[in-house]
Amino acid sequence: MKPALVVYLKECRESLRDKRVLLNALLLGPLLGPLLFVVLLRFALGHELDQAERPLPVVVIGAEYAPNLVSALRQQGLQPLAAVPDVETQVREQHVRLALRISAQFADDWRAGRPAQVEIIYDSSRRDGSQFDRLRSMLENYSLRTGAMRLIARGLLPSVGNGLLIATRDQATPQARGALLFAMLPYFLILTTFLGGMWLAIDSTAGERERQSLEPLLINPVPRGQVLLGKMLAAASFSLTSLTLGLLAFAVAARLLPVQRMEMSLSLGPRVMATILLLMLPLLLLIVIAQMLVSAFAKSYREAQTYVSLLQLVPLIPSIALSVLPLSPQLWMYSLPLIGQQLAMLRLLRGDSVSVLPLAACTLATLVATGAVFLIAQRVYQSERLAVNA
Amino acid sequence: MIQIERLHKRFGAKTAVEDVSFSALDGQITGLLGPNGAGKTTTLRMLYTLLQPERGRILVDGIDAAREPLEVRRRLAVLPDARGLYKRLTARENITYFGQLHGLAPSLLRQRTDQLVHALSMQDIADRRVEGFSQGERVKTAIARALVHDPRNIVLDEPGNGLDVMAMRGLRDFLRQLKGEGRCVLFSTHIMQEVAALCDRIVIIAGGRVVADGTPAELRDLAAEQSLEEAFVKLIGAAAAGALA
Numbered sequence: 001m002k003p004a005l006v007v008y009l010k011e012c013r014e015s016l017r018d019k020r021v022l023l024n025a026l027l028l029g030p031l032l033g034p035l036l037f038v039v040l041l042r043f044a045l046g047h048e049l050d051q052a053e054r055p056l057p058v059v060v061i062g063a064e065y066a067p068n069l070v071s072a073l074r075q076q077g078l079q080p081l082a083a084v085p086d087v088e089t090q091v092r093e094q095h096v097r098l099a100l101r102i103s104a105q106f107a108d109d110w111r112a113g114r115p116a117q118v119e120i121i122y123d124s125s126r127r128d129g130s131q132f133d134r135l136r137s138m139l140e141n142y143s144l145r146t147g148a149m150r151l152i153a154r155g156l157l158p159s160v161g162n163g164l165l166i167a168t169r170d171q172a173t174p175q176a177r178g179a180l181l182f183a184m185l186p187y188f189l190i191l192t193t194f195l196g197g198m199w200l201a202i203d204s205t206a207g208e209r210e211r212q213s214l215e216p217l218l219i220n221p222v223p224r225g226q227v228l229l230g231k232m233l234a235a236a237s238f239s240l241t242s243l244t245l246g247l248l249a250f251a252v253a254a255r256l257l258p259v260q261r262m263e264m265s266l267s268l269g270p271r272v273m274a275t276i277l278l279l280m281l282p283l284l285l286l287i288v289i290a291q292m293l294v295s296a297f298a299k300s301y302r303e304a305q306t307y308v309s310l311l312q313l314v315p316l317i318p319s320i321a322l323s324v325l326p327l328s329p330q331l332w333m334y335s336l337p338l339i340g341q342q343l344a345m346l347r348l349l350r351g352d353s354v355s356v357l358p359l360a361a362c363t364l365a366t367l368v369a370t371g372a373v374f375l376i377a378q379r380v381y382q383s384e385r386l387a388v389n390a
Numbered sequence: 391m392i393q394i395e396r397l398h399k400r401f402g403a404k405t406a407v408e409d410v411s412f413s414a415l416d417g418q419i420t421g422l423l424g425p426n427g428a429g430k431t432t433t434l435r436m437l438y439t440l441l442q443p444e445r446g447r448i449l450v451d452g453i454d455a456a457r458e459p460l461e462v463r464r465r466l467a468v469l470p471d472a473r474g475l476y477k478r479l480t481a482r483e484n485i486t487y488f489g490q491l492h493g494l495a496p497s498l499l500r501q502r503t504d505q506l507v508h509a510l511s512m513q514d515i516a517d518r519r520v521e522g523f524s525q526g527e528r529v530k531t532a533i534a535r536a537l538v539h540d541p542r543n544i545v546l547d548e549p550g551n552g553l554d555v556m557a558m559r560g561l562r563d564f565l566r567q568l569k570g571e572g573r574c575v576l577f578s579t580h581i582m583q584e585v586a587a588l589c590d591r592i593v594i595i596a597g598g599r600v601v602a603d604g605t606p607a608e609l610r611d612l613a614a615e616q617s618l619e620e621a622f623v624k625l626i627g628a629a630a631a632g633a634l635a
Contacts, residue, residue, distance in 0.1 A: 006487070010487050013479070014478045014479060213472070213475060215471070215472040216472065216488075216535070216536075218440065219440065219466075220491040221491075222460075384441050
């Protein structure tokens with residue numbers, strides 16, 4: 001039996017007897033992401049849907065000057081609230097969300113065919129901009145309608161008043177809209193990969209050193225690269241298990257979401273899952289060996305835990321960059337480990353296919369990076385300092 | 391057989407081992423005696439190729455440790471200063487792990503493990519998890535683990551540390567048995583009584599140098615003292631005075 005295989009089997013056996021590893025790698029890691037995801041999304045989606053259907057409460061000042069306007073707005077879902085004194089202050093102090101002031105001259109201007117003034121009083125620093133937009137579009141609708149009627153009354157075609165005819169045609173497919181929603185999913189999956197292998201990566205390196213079993217182990221007539229390889233593969237196995245469970249959990253979670261109501265769908269079928277697993281395999285090795293390298297510099301288990309937790313934030317950077325910057329994926333981006341996988345996963349989840357070339361570039365580049373980090377780790381594990389630090 | 395020739399080792403500015411030479415012969419127990427910090431552990435770590443000496447040569451059964459470290463490790467059983475076991479594995483699993491790393495065939499490995507379990511009277515703990523073992527039980531397991539590949543040369547760093555009287559006595563009998571089988575046994579200690587009771591040859595190290603090397607009788611003569619302990623104190627005292635001068 002190859003020494004790496006001996007080390008691999010021993011690490012797996014030992015870890016399977018460790019409740020803490022099992023709990024973190026096989027339960028918390030895979031489940032925490034999907035659970036958090038479902039709760040957050042249900043909340044966000046529910047909120048969004050309700051807002052569009054619910055009546056819009058607005059404080060209306062001077063409703064008596066324009067009863068026709070108010071009743072037209074009421075038909076569009078506006079719910080007029082009684083006027084309050086000093087409405088500007090009330091809005092600033094967030095007692096009132098949105099107010100509409102109709103000027104006393106409204107009726108005179110209206111009758112004279114002059115633009116009649118209405119004011120929207122709102123606070124743009126409040127998070128909920130959609131209410132303001134709704135009120136504004138209600139008023140614009142009313143304005144256009146009455147404008148058109150006035151032109152007809154004067155014998156003119158209403159379209160004379162329109163310089164432009166604007167139509168918006170959203171090209172997002174239902175899946176694509178779903179993917180926008182699920183833009184964070186790749187990060188959750190990468191995080192699951194991190195958490196799955198983390199405990200073993202730390203325990204079999206910094207932990208082994210702290211428990212003083214590293215020196216006896218390294219006295220065996222086995223090249224250190226073999227020891228490292230065995231440990232890496234053991235941690236990678238746990239990471240892979242964690243990722244598989246995480247994907248399954250997400251597939252179940254996707255069913256619990258009200259995606260149908262949003263006319264969205266998310267492809268997380270067996271084919272997509274298998275492709276994601278295959279795609280993540282080299283990245284998983286890279287993550288695990290990076291965790292082991294970082295742990296090698298730590299004097300204790302706890303110190304290693306701190307370093308590895310910081311390492312965990314690294315994949316967050318491309319995630320945020322990809323969701324904020326409107327980048328269209330280029331081939332060279334696929335050849336960056338972490339970014340390539342996230343881009344490819346995003347496409348796969350949208351129901352798009354990813355062609356062979358980007359997938360190959362992504363896999364190859366990640367494998368090269370893994371090899372490089374492995375060589376560095378091997379050098380570190382050759383050093384005298386590492387073995388005898390008691 | 392272990393031959394150590396003119397070994398030097400520095401850590402930064404501090405010289406840990408300076409010009410250390412001695413031999414440990416087959417069929418003998420050799421004691422490496424010295425106060426704490428004398429350079430015993432560093433010397434042994436160079437012997438089992440965990441550290442690289444700056445100068446000097448190490449031969450195990452005539453094989454150069456610098457050229458063929460893996461072959462030298464195959465010929466050594468080592469109980470290092472750090473003797474961490476895997477607490478979630480049983481004693482037998484701990485022993486088996488190292489046997490597999492040495493590449494022993496499964497049937498031979500089982501046979502060797504049974505022999506060692508018997509020789510160290512570990513029958514009642516062999517299949518228990520190491521977690522919760524007493525110090526004596528841990529040392530036994532660590533020794534069995536080190537000897538699983540049946541090497542000719544046995545190196546033990548402070549094997550008596552933390553052992554009670556009965557466990558120490560058991561260990562002594564076991565080392566004598568190894569010697570009786572014609573093996574080369576080398577162990578380090580800072581405790582006088584351990585060497586006096588056991589050794590055919592004593593190498594005294596102080597301040598990183600060998601200050602005396604001989605049979606217990608020769609050392610007593612050298613220091614012109616009746617007891618070995620007095621001889622020891624006198625010899626390392628002379629070295630300390632020499633270092634000060």
